[in-house]
Amino acid sequence: MTNSPDERGAELRDLFYETSQELLQALNDEALKLEKRPGDEEIVRSVRRTVHTLKGDSAACGLRELSELAHQFEDALSMEGAAAHAAVADIAFAAADLFSEMIAAYRKGHKLPSTKKLSKRIEELTSTPAAKKSRKKKSASLNKHAADWTEYEKLAMLQAQANGQDVLHVAVKIDPHCAMPIAGRQLIQNAVASMGPVLAVRPDAKSAAASKHVEFVLASVQTPQQIIAKCKIPTIAEEVTVDLLYQATSAGAQAVPDLTSDSKEPEAGKEPGISSAAPQSESQFAASTLENILRVEASRIDSVLNLVGELIIGKSMLQQALNDFAKRYPKDLLRGKFADAMAFQARVLNDLQRSVMKIRMVPVDQLFRRFPRMVRDVARQCGREVDLALSGQETDLDKGILDAIAEPLTHLVRNAVSHGIESPEERRKLGKSPHGTVRLNAYHQGNQVVVEVSDDGRGIDVQKIRSKAIELGLMTAEDAAQLTETETLNLIFRPGFSTAEQVTEVSGRGVGMDVVQSVLQRLKASVSLETRPGQGTTFRLKLPLTLAIIKALLFWVEQRLYAIPLNAVLEIARTVETEVHQVDNYEVLQLRNQVLPVLRLGRPAGEPGRSSKLFVLVITVGERKYGLIVDALEGEEELVIKALDDHTFSTDLVSGASILGDGRVVLILNLSAVVEHVAHLRPQEMGRAGSGLLLTHTDRTRLALTPPVGGQA
Amino acid sequence: MSRELHIVGFQVGRETYGVPITSLHEIVRVPDITAVPDAPDYLEGVINLRGKIVSVMDLRKRFGEKETGLKRQNRILVVEHAGRLAGLIVDSASEVLKIPSDAVEPAPAVFQEGGLNCVTGLGKVGGRLVVLLDMSKLLAPASLQAKSENGEKKAKTEAARGAGAS
Numbered sequence: 001m002t003n004s005p006d007e008r009g010a011e012l013r014d015l016f017y018e019t020s021q022e023l024l025q026a027l028n029d030e031a032l033k034l035e036k037r038p039g040d041e042e043i044v045r046s047v048r049r050t051v052h053t054l055k056g057d058s059a060a061c062g063l064r065e066l067s068e069l070a071h072q073f074e075d076a077l078s079m080e081g082a083a084a085h086a087a088v089a090d091i092a093f094a095a096a097d098l099f100s101e102m103i104a105a106y107r108k109g110h111k112l113p114s115t116k117k118l119s120k121r122i123e124e125l126t127s128t129p130a131a132k133k134s135r136k137k138k139s140a141s142l143n144k145h146a147a148d149w150t151e152y153e154k155l156a157m158l159q160a161q162a163n164g165q166d167v168l169h170v171a172v173k174i175d176p177h178c179a180m181p182i183a184g185r186q187l188i189q190n191a192v193a194s195m196g197p198v199l200a201v202r203p204d205a206k207s208a209a210a211s212k213h214v215e216f217v218l219a220s221v222q223t224p225q226q227i228i229a230k231c232k233i234p235t236i237a238e239e240v241t242v243d244l245l246y247q248a249t250s251a252g253a254q255a256v257p258d259l260t261s262d263s264k265e266p267e268a269g270k271e272p273g274i275s276s277a278a279p280q281s282e283s284q285f286a287a288s289t290l291e292n293i294l295r296v297e298a299s300r301i302d303s304v305l306n307l308v309g310e311l312i313i314g315k316s317m318l319q320q321a322l323n324d325f326a327k328r329y330p331k332d333l334l335r336g337k338f339a340d341a342m343a344f345q346a347r348v349l350n351d352l353q354r355s356v357m358k359i360r361m362v363p364v365d366q367l368f369r370r371f372p373r374m375v376r377d378v379a380r381q382c383g384r385e386v387d388l389a390l391s392g393q394e395t396d397l398d399k400g401i402l403d404a405i406a407e408p409l410t411h412l413v414r415n416a417v418s419h420g421i422e423s424p425e426e427r428r429k430l431g432k433s434p435h436g437t438v439r440l441n442a443y444h445q446g447n448q449v450v451v452e453v454s455d456d457g458r459g460i461d462v463q464k465i466r467s468k469a470i471e472l473g474l475m476t477a478e479d480a481a482q483l484t485e486t487e488t489l490n491l492i493f494r495p496g497f498s499t500a501e502q503v504t505e506v507s508g509r510g511v512g513m514d515v516v517q518s519v520l521q522r523l524k525a526s527v528s529l530e531t532r533p534g535q536g537t538t539f540r541l542k543l544p545l546t547l548a549i550i551k552a553l554l555f556w557v558e559q560r561l562y563a564i565p566l567n568a569v570l571e572i573a574r575t576v577e578t579e580v581h582q583v584d585n586y587e588v589l590q591l592r593n594q595v596l597p598v599l600r601l602g603r604p605a606g607e608p609g610r611s612s613k614l615f616v617l618v619i620t621v622g623e624r625k626y627g628l629i630v631d632a633l634e635g636e637e638e639l640v641i642k643a644l645d646d647h648t649f650s651t652d653l654v655s656g657a658s659i660l661g662d663g664r665v666v667l668i669l670n671l672s673a674v675v676e677h678v679a680h681l682r683p684q685e686m687g688r689a690g691s692g693l694l695l696t697h698t699d700r701t702r703l704a705l706t707p708p709v710g711g712q713a
Numbered sequence: 714m715s716r717e718l719h720i721v722g723f724q725v726g727r728e729t730y731g732v733p734i735t736s737l738h739e740i741v742r743v744p745d746i747t748a749v750p751d752a753p754d755y756l757e758g759v760i761n762l763r764g765k766i767v768s769v770m771d772l773r774k775r776f777g778e779k780e781t782g783l784k785r786q787n788r789i790l791v792v793e794h795a796g797r798l799a800g801l802i803v804d805s806a807s808e809v810l811k812i813p814s815d816a817v818e819p820a821p822a823v824f825q826e827g828g829l830n831c832v833t834g835l836g837k838v839g840g841r842l843v844v845l846l847d848m849s850k851l852l853a854p855a856s857l858q859a860k861s862e863n864g865e866k867k868a869k870t871e872a873a874r875g876a877g878a879s
Contacts, residue, residue, distance in 0.1 A: 310764055643766075644749070653750055654750065657759055657766045659761050659764060665760065
């Protein structure tokens, strides 16, 4: 073996850090269930199994404190009566938290959090009268093997035997010179496990003897010689002995008597030992499903996705060449062949892109499953009674997006519980069920994934938001009165709006809504909300399926090509200069029966060199509509987004760039920032509000120095 | 026997500058540059370098040269810094210079302030002076941000001009 024991240990620990997250999640889930059905033995058993696995794994990695605590908890749970204790669920929650803190501390090399408090609570669990009498008798086992097996393990052995596997006892003496006996032990265990399901392990990984020898009960079809060969890992295993415990039952006729006689023997021979070692069956199951799952670094998938992106650029290059060819030789027969080949290639490329994207997709359940625990905690803190209803967990979403929305979503859910839902008394008074419901839902809608957070609480008082906005000096009373309901609601996403403490209380929403908004903007996603007084509020996050490729609309401004995401475009209209009116220093456009604020991306109105016919792109940002005046339209295209070097360019107007088929670079505008620029204009700039956003330095100089230009190439 | 520094020399205005050859990725002719709105004027924009988007800075503007039109001999030095590529527009790229490390003098203190804090030293090659640049300082976001502040920029351009003349 080339790796040093140290490296192996580090590898093991990394693996543990990853898998432990799943275990902790499971522990949380089980604790939640237990809280709903206190005293359910089945659930307590599964809590115990989880804690046991955690204990074993952490001990294998040499995380002593964690494994000791887990061991104590597991012991306590194994006592009769402990299960019925009302505090079990609570302690399980606390344990999950503490375990997670400890793991984080191990990982970062920080000081471990104190385990005393929890350890005391666990002790209380065992010292209740119900638990006292039930500590099972320890009886010395006179078995020829050093270890004694629990009932469960014995059952598993018999099952394995009935399934035609030999049950073998494998004892390995660990080389006293081995530098990292605990890690070595794990390696031996892996080797043993590779030959068949491990039914039991002794001694516990945490015990002092763990570094000296280890024994397994293994169900396997291999011969003892094969097993010895496999386990004899140089520098770790000093001595390996294998004994046959139960011969596999080969013939059916023989099987029955064998089974019964065998099953009696161990039961008569030994009293059940302390059932501290929980079944290993779960980890076996996990192992078998894990075989088909690869853990791959996200960056590797990303690089494949990048290459696919290059291919898409290549595709549009070919398409362009083909178009040119068709123009030059319209009658050439080769044209059809090229077109066929192109179409075929495009189809395969589409599939390829979709498959690669699918690799990055994970079900939103990965995110949703952490909410039950959180909702419970928050509800308890605020004295609410809240049920959480999840639906659409199987909806797939890009992993990157999922990670990015975790925080905003947590925020929304927390708000829904603490501010949206009324207190039980209030709800009773209103004639509602005292239990509030927070609903999390996810579903596909066209090219997007929608995630909804809704509550059946008091809703948001639009009037109060208005008065708050006036109070904060965001707008005058007249302005506020003119806002539509949606516009008013969107005010809560304004930075600064939420910071005042009272706002959170009156409006029910607040702290950090601007953070929610900004995260979503970065993802080219949007958030909208709906509220009905007394009936609840729904936040709707509309997320793109992927971050890497968008459908975009390309247009020209000042001889330069820009793109915006197509899903933000409502319609494309043509209009003339006279339809644009000046209102209050803002330019607005009357389009049919609606009035839109207008942003001129190019030079301001009145500047020479502009035709009086205008192209207007009607876009939505959040819930508001705007008209963008551009010089000319180019068309629609699938763009592979490449990040701009944001160390160099601090501008937020541009969210990325892409390369077209002919090698041109096109900048993708960040619409919310573009709109923001207008919203936050200083008064003295108002006269030319919303124009010339995309002019560069050179443009401005040119316009200022040489007034009458008719545009230049 | 002192070590030799391998320096890629290039001209901006009348001066010869140099960057370590290890930080150079390649030298290309100036392709179409896509301007980025809302950026300081010496940031020319972005180019497509075989499928990669690379931001381009005009060193001539950065160093306060007046003549900034593009000619045939203009080149873009594509340098690699901290894993990122960046392009620098220069008047022309000349040769690889081998400078013994004892022929490099530290930059005069006056360079340390203003827009020329990216100068690491002055190398002497056959009677010529080569101004050695430090990529990390040249491309550091902090110095760029400071430059994009309008008021400061003027002061720095002047400082740069003064330094160039000295």
